[in-house]
Amino acid sequence: MNKIWVILKREYLTRVRNKTFIIMTFAGPLIIAAFYAAIALVITRDASDKEKKTVFISDESGVFNAALDSMGNYRFVQKKLEENEARKAVQNKSAHAVLLIRDLNLYKLDSVTWLSQKTLSIKQSEELRSTLSEIVYRKNLTQMGLRQSTIDSLRPKTRLQMLEIDQEGNAKSSSTGIKSGIGFGLALLIYLFIFLYGNMVMRSALEEKTNRIVEVIVSSVKPFQMMMGKILGVALVGLTQFTAWLILGGIAIAAIGSAVGMKGPAGMQQTMKTMPAQNTQEIQKIMEQSEGLDALFNLPYTQIIAVFLLFFLGGYLLYSSLFAAIGSAVNQETDVQQFIFPVSMPLVFGFVIAQTVVFQDPNGPMAKLFSYIPFTSPVVMMVRSPFGVSWAEIAISASILFLTFLFFVWITGRIYRVGILMYGKKPTWKELGKWIFMK
Amino acid sequence: MHTLVEIQQVSKSFGTVPAVSEISFQIPEGSIYGLLGPNGAGKTTLIRMITTITRPDSGQILFQGEPLTEKNALNMGYMPEERGLYKKMTVWNQLLFFAELKGLKSAEAKEQAKYWMRRLDIEPWAGKKMEELSKGMAQKVQFLTTILHQPKLIILDEPFSGFDPVNAEMVKELILELNKNGSTILFSTHRMDNVEEMCSHLAIINKGKLALNGETGGLRRKKFALEYEAGFKSPVSFSGQDFTPVKETTSPDGRQMYTFRLNNEDEQPALLKACLNAGNLVHFTELLPTIHDIFVQTVKEQQ
Numbered sequence: 001m002n003k004i005w006v007i008l009k010r011e012y013l014t015r016v017r018n019k020t021f022i023i024m025t026f027a028g029p030l031i032i033a034a035f036y037a038a039i040a041l042v043i044t045r046d047a048s049d050k051e052k053k054t055v056f057i058s059d060e061s062g063v064f065n066a067a068l069d070s071m072g073n074y075r076f077v078q079k080k081l082e083e084n085e086a087r088k089a090v091q092n093k094s095a096h097a098v099l100l101i102r103d104l105n106l107y108k109l110d111s112v113t114w115l116s117q118k119t120l121s122i123k124q125s126e127e128l129r130s131t132l133s134e135i136v137y138r139k140n141l142t143q144m145g146l147r148q149s150t151i152d153s154l155r156p157k158t159r160l161q162m163l164e165i166d167q168e169g170n171a172k173s174s175s176t177g178i179k180s181g182i183g184f185g186l187a188l189l190i191y192l193f194i195f196l197y198g199n200m201v202m203r204s205a206l207e208e209k210t211n212r213i214v215e216v217i218v219s220s221v222k223p224f225q226m227m228m229g230k231i232l233g234v235a236l237v238g239l240t241q242f243t244a245w246l247i248l249g250g251i252a253i254a255a256i257g258s259a260v261g262m263k264g265p266a267g268m269q270q271t272m273k274t275m276p277a278q279n280t281q282e283i284q285k286i287m288e289q290s291e292g293l294d295a296l297f298n299l300p301y302t303q304i305i306a307v308f309l310l311f312f313l314g315g316y317l318l319y320s321s322l323f324a325a326i327g328s329a330v331n332q333e334t335d336v337q338q339f340i341f342p343v344s345m346p347l348v349f350g351f352v353i354a355q356t357v358v359f360q361d362p363n364g365p366m367a368k369l370f371s372y373i374p375f376t377s378p379v380v381m382m383v384r385s386p387f388g389v390s391w392a393e394i395a396i397s398a399s400i401l402f403l404t405f406l407f408f409v410w411i412t413g414r415i416y417r418v419g420i421l422m423y424g425k426k427p428t429w430k431e432l433g434k435w436i437f438m439k
Numbered sequence: 440m441h442t443l444v445e446i447q448q449v450s451k452s453f454g455t456v457p458a459v460s461e462i463s464f465q466i467p468e469g470s471i472y473g474l475l476g477p478n479g480a481g482k483t484t485l486i487r488m489i490t491t492i493t494r495p496d497s498g499q500i501l502f503q504g505e506p507l508t509e510k511n512a513l514n515m516g517y518m519p520e521e522r523g524l525y526k527k528m529t530v531w532n533q534l535l536f537f538a539e540l541k542g543l544k545s546a547e548a549k550e551q552a553k554y555w556m557r558r559l560d561i562e563p564w565a566g567k568k569m570e571e572l573s574k575g576m577a578q579k580v581q582f583l584t585t586i587l588h589q590p591k592l593i594i595l596d597e598p599f600s601g602f603d604p605v606n607a608e609m610v611k612e613l614i615l616e617l618n619k620n621g622s623t624i625l626f627s628t629h630r631m632d633n634v635e636e637m638c639s640h641l642a643i644i645n646k647g648k649l650a651l652n653g654e655t656g657g658l659r660r661k662k663f664a665l666e667y668e669a670g671f672k673s674p675v676s677f678s679g680q681d682f683t684p685v686k687e688t689t690s691p692d693g694r695q696m697y698t699f700r701l702n703n704e705d706e707q708p709a710l711l712k713a714c715l716n717a718g719n720l721v722h723f724t725e726l727l728p729t730i731h732d733i734f735v736q737t738v739k740e741q742q
Contacts, residue, residue, distance in 0.1 A: 006539045014528055212523035216584070219490040219517045220540045222509060417492070 003221045007229025008236070011204065015237045025244045032245075033252035053096035056081060056089055061104040063139055064132070083113075090115045106140055109133065180359055182299065183383035187354060190312045190378050191347060197238040197316060198323040202336065204230055205327030205416065214328075223413030231320045231409070235313070300388055307385040307394060314401035315378025319347065321408040328416035350379030362387035372397050374404040442504070443468040443592060443623045444489060449498035451484055458484040461498065462649045464642050466592075466625060471618050473638035473655075474627040475734055481647040482627040483520060486596055489625070490517045513542045516590035520597045520627075522581050524569050530556075530580050531565040534587055541588035551587045559583065559609075575606050582610060586617060593617060595626040599633060611637065631731040641730070643737050650737045659727045665701040669714045670694040670722030680713050694721060 015021055052075040057064060059078070074096070081089065086098040097116035104111065109132060114120065120128065141151050208214040217226060326339040353376060357366040362384050371381040371389075377397050381389070444466040451459045459481040466472045476482050487493045489500060491512045502511040524533055531552065538548035556562045559579050569577060578601070586593060598614070599607045615637065618624050628634060634641055634655070642652035651658065666685075674695045677684055684697035699710055707725075714720050728736075 002542075003540065006536065010528075010532075010536050014525070014532075018527065207525075211526060212519070212521040213525060215487075215492065215519040215521065216517060216537065217540070218492050219512050219515065220537075 003225040004229040004232070007221065007226060008233040011230050011233025012236050015200075015234070016240060021237070021241070025241050026248065028241075028245050029248035029252045032249055033255075036253055056086070056095040056098045057101075058086065058098065059101040059104070061101070063104060063106075064099075064101060064135060086115050090117060093117075106136055106143075109136055179299065179386035180383070182304065183386045184354065186304070186308050187351070187379045187382040190308075190315050190382060191351070193238060193242070193312065194316050194319045194347065194378070195344070197234050198320040200237070201231055201234045201320040202323035202327035203333070204234065205324045206330065206333065206336075209328060209419075210332065218417060223417045224410055227321060227324055227409045227413050227416060230324060231317060234320065235316060238316070299386055303389065303391070303394070304385050307381055307389070310394070310398045311378040311381050311401065314374075314398060314405060315347075318374055318378075318401060318405040318408060319343075321405060321412045325408075325412040325415045325419075328412070329419040346373075346375035347379060350376035353380055354383040358383050363389075368393070372400060374401045377401055441468045442466065443470075443502070444507075444625075445501040445504075446485075446489075447499050447501065449485070449488060449495045449500060451481075451488060451493065451496050457647050459488070459495075459644075460647045462644070462647075463498075464649060464652045466623060467640065468623055469618070469621065470639045471614070471624045471637050472626070473634040473641035474625060474644065475629065475631075475634060475641060475730075476627070476644035476650075477629070477738060480644045482644055483596055485644070486517075486594055486625070486627060490515060490594060513588070514591040515594055516541075516585040516588065516592075517594045518581065518585040518596065518598060520600065522578070522601065524577065524581060524584065526570040527568055529566050529568055530561070530572070533569065533580065534583055537584040538587040541590070543588050548587070551589070552583075555583050555587060575603055578602055578606055579609075582613065586613075586622075590622060592623050592625065595624070597628055598626050599628060599630055631729065631734060634730045643734060645738050645741050648741075650741060651733070655730070658733060659730070660704075665704060665707075666726035667699045667701065667707065667710060668696060668722070668724050668726050669699070669710075669720060670696050671717070672719040672721055675718035677713075677717060680717070682710050682713050696722075698726065 052073055055074045055076050056079040057076045058081040060080075076099075077095070081098060081100070083100060086100050089095045089098055097114060100113040100115060102111045112132060114125075114128065119125075138148070138151055142148070146154075208217065221229075322343045323340075326336060326343065330336055330339065350370065353366070353370045357364065357370070358380060361367060367380065367384055370376045371384055371393070378401070381394070381397055385394075442465045446465070447463050449459060449462050450457065462481075462485065474482050474485070484493070488495050489507070491507060491509050500507040502508075502514075505511075525536075528536070534552040534556075535545070535548045538551060539545060543551065556565060561576065561579055564572065564576060564580075569580070572580070585595070593614070595614070598610055602610060611633065614624055614626075638655050640653065641655050641658065643650045670690065671694065675697075677697070682699050685700050686698035688696045688698075690696050701707065701710065711723060714723060
C-alpha cells in the first residue's frame with residue numbers, strides 16, 4: 001500500500017508541477033472562453049442590421065409590397081421594372097437582387113422570379129418560398145372575409161406532452177431528446193477522459209522503459225503496485241485538471257457573458273429580441289414544443305451523477321490499465337498504433353451501440369447486455385442512465401467493471417514485468433499472451 | 440563469515456535457449472564478489488534473479504538462510520548495466536523517490552540524500568532536472584539512488600562501463616568504503632584489473648555455467664602450477680640441482696631471471712636455498728597468474 005502511495009505521489013507531483021500542465025490548465029478555459037466569445041460576437045453582429053442588402057421588388061398587384069419586410073437581411077425597395085431592366089440592375093449592382101412578380105395568380109404562384117448574381121442557398125430559397133406562400137395564403141383568407149386576428153387564432157398552438165409513469169404510478173413529464181443528449185454528452189466526456197489520460201499512463205510506462213529506469217523499479221516494487229500507483233496518480237492529475245477547468249471555465253464564461261451583455265436567460269431573451277423576428281419565433285416554437293425545462297427538472301439526477309462518477313472512474317481505470325500494458329510492451333511511441341486500435345475499438349463500438357440499440361429501446365435486452373460488458377459499459381450505461389436504470393443493475397455492472405479492472409492491472413503487471421526487459425523487436429499478440437503466463 | 444546469499448542449482452532459460460544452467464555458489468557476508476564472464480554468459484540473468492526481477496525456472500536462492508522473497512529486495516541496491524533516471528525530475532526528488540521506494544521514511548530519506556550529496560559535492564545540483572546534467576553528474580546521481588537506503592547487498596552490473604576514469608575511480612572508492620561499513624558487494628565486470636584490486640571472491644561464468652569460483656587469492660594459487668622467479672646479478676648454472684628453470688630471460692636492467700615451476704608449496708624453502716647457493720641472488724618472488732590469465736584460460740578450457 002505504501003509503495004503504491006510513493007509511486008502515486010511521484011506520478012501526480014511531477015505532472016502537476018510540469019509547465020505544460022500548468023499552462024494547459026489555465027489556457028484551456030481561456031480557449032473555451034475565447035471560443036464562446038467569438039460565437040457571442042458573431043450572434044450579436046448578425047443581429048445588428050448594418051449590412052442589409054437592397055432588393056428591388058417589382059409587383060404590379062401590390063400584394064407583397066409591405067408584407068416582405070420580415071425577410072432576413074434584405075431591405076426591399078419597390079420599383080417597377082421590366083425583365084431586361086431588372087437584369088441590368090442586378091448586373092450593374094444597383095441592387096443585390098430583384099424580385100419580379102408578373103400576372104399574379106392567387107391560387108397558383110408560378111410567375112415569381114428572383115434575379116441575383118449568386119443563387120440563394122437551399123435554406124434561403126425555402127424561406128423565400130414559404131414567406132411568399134404565407135403572404136398569399138393570408139391574402140386569400142382575408143378576401144374570404146376573415147380578419148387578421150381570426151387567421152392567427154385558426155392555427156392551433158401545438159404542445160405534445162410526454163408523461164413517464166413509474167412503478168408507483170406517478171407521472172413525470174419527460175423528453176427523449178434531452179435524455180439522449182445528456183446521456184450521450186456525458187458518455188462523450190468519459191470517452192475523452194479515457195483517451196486523454198489513458199494515453200498519459202501509456203506514455204509514462206513507455207518512458208520508464210525507454211529511459212531504462214524500469215529495472216531498478218521492478219527490483220523494488222511489485223508490478224501490480226507499480227501499475228496501480230501509476231494509474232491512480234494519473235487519474236488524480238486528470239481530476240485536478242477537470243476540476244480546475246470547471247471552476248476557471250465557469251468564471252471565464254460568466255465574465256465574458258456579462259461583458260458581452262448576456263446575463264443568463266434574461267440576457268438570452270434580450271439578444272433574441274434584436275434578432276430578426278422570424279428567428280425568434282422559431283426558437284420560441286422549439287422551446288414550446290420540447291417542453292425543455294420541465295423535462296430537465298424531472299431527470300433522475302442522483303442516478304445520473306452516480307453513474308457518471310462510477311463509470312467515469314471505472315472506465316478510465318480499466319482502459320488505462322490496457323494502455324499501460326501497451327506502453328510496457330512496445331519499444332517506441334511509433335509502435336503504439338498497432339495496439340491502440342484494437343484496444344480502443346470496444347469503446348467506439350459502445351457509441352455505435354448507444355446510437356442504435358439504446359436510443360431505440362434503452363431498457364431492451366441488447367442495451368442491457370452491453371451495459372454489463374465492462375468494455376462497453378462506461379458508454380452504454382451512461383447513455384442509458386437518464387432513461388432510468390435500476391440501482392441493482394448499476395451495482396452489478398459497476399462491480400463487473402471494477403473487478404475486470406483489478407484483473408487487468410494484474411495482467412498488465414505481468415506484461416510489464418516481462419515486456420520492460422524485452423528491448424529490440426516489436427512484440428506480437430501471441431508473445432504478449434505468453435508473457436502473462438511466464439514465470 | 441556468514442553466507443548472505445546462497446545460490447543453489449539455479450537454472451533459467453528463455454524459450455529453448457538456456458541462459459543460466461545449474462549454477463551454485465555462495466556470497467559471504469562482507470565480501471566483494473566479482474562476477475566474471477564473456478558477453479552473453481548469463482551474468483545479467485543471474486543478477487536479475489537475485490534482485491527478484493525474474494524467478495529461476497528451477498533451483499532456489501537463499502537470502503540470509505531463507506528463500507528469497509520480494510521483501511529481501513528492499514535490502515538490496517541494484518544498479519543495472521543499462522542506466523537511466525526520470526529526465527524531468529530534479530536530482531533531489533529523484534533521490535527521495537528511490538529511497539522511499541526502498542522503504543525509507545521521508546525524513547530518513549532526506550537526511551541520507553543530504554549527507555550523500557554533500558559527500559559527493561553535488562549539493563548545488565539538487566534542484567536541477569536530470570536532463571540538464573552532464574553525463575558524469577547523472578552517473579553520480581544514479582549511483583546514489585542505488586545506495587541511499589544503506590542496503591545490505593549492493594549489486595552493480597558492469598559498474599565501470601560508461602563511467603569516465605575519474606568517476607570510475609570515485610565509484611571504486613565508494614564501493615570499498617561501503618564494503619568497509621558492512622555492505623556486501625556483488626558486481627559483474629569484464630575489467631580484470633578491478634577484480635584483482637577489489638574482489639575478495641570471484642566466480643567465472645561461461646555459457647551459463649559456473650566455470651570457477653572461490654576466494655580470489657586461493658584461486659590464483661590453486662588453479663595453476665606454482666611458479667617462482669629468481670633474479671641474479673650474472674648468469675648462473677642450475678645443472679646438478681634439484682630444480683631446473685623452465686624459462687630464462689634477461690631483464691632490461693641486466694639481471695638474469697629464471698622461472699621455476701613447483702608441484703607443491705612446501706618445496707619453496709628448498710628452492711630458495713638452492714638459489715642462494717647458486718650465486719648472487721637479488722630477487723625472489725612468487726609468480727601469481729593474473730585474473731586475466733585465469734579468465735582466459737578458464738574460458739579457453741571450456742571451448
